[in-house]
Amino acid sequence: AEQAMIVRVLAVLAGAGLAAAVAWQTEPGRRFFGFAREASNEAKKVVWPSRKETMQTTGLVFAFVVVMALFLWLTDKGLEWVLYDLVLGWRQS
Structure with a gap:
C-alpha cells in the first residue's frame, strides 16, 4: 500500500x-x-502587516459586525412593530 x-x-x-x-x-x-x-x-x-496591526484590524471588523448586527436587529424589530402593531393592528405575543 x-x-x-x-x-x-x-x-x-x-x-x-x-x-x-x-x-x-x-x-x-x-x-x-x-x-x-x-x-x-x-x-x-x-509588505505584510505586523501582528499588532492584524489583531487591531480583526478587532475592528468584529466590532463593526456586532454593531451592524445590532442595527439590523433593531431595524427589523422596529419595522415589525410598525407593520404588525400600528398598521395591521395584530398583536405579537
Whole structure:
C-alpha cells in the first residue's frame, strides 16, 4: 500500500513535469511562465502587516459586525412593530 502511494505520487509529478515541458515549447506556455515569474516577483514586494496591526484590524471588523448586527436587529424589530402593531393592528405575543 505504501509503495502504491509512492508510485502514484511519482506518476503525478512526472506527468506535471512532462506537461510543463510541453507547455514550455509553446508560445502561450512561455507567456504563462513569464506571467508566473512576474507575479512571483510582485508578491515578494508585498509588505505584510505586523501582528499588532492584524489583531487591531480583526478587532475592528468584529466590532463593526456586532454593531451592524445590532442595527439590523433593531431595524427589523422596529419595522415589525410598525407593520404588525400600528398598521395591521395584530398583536405579537
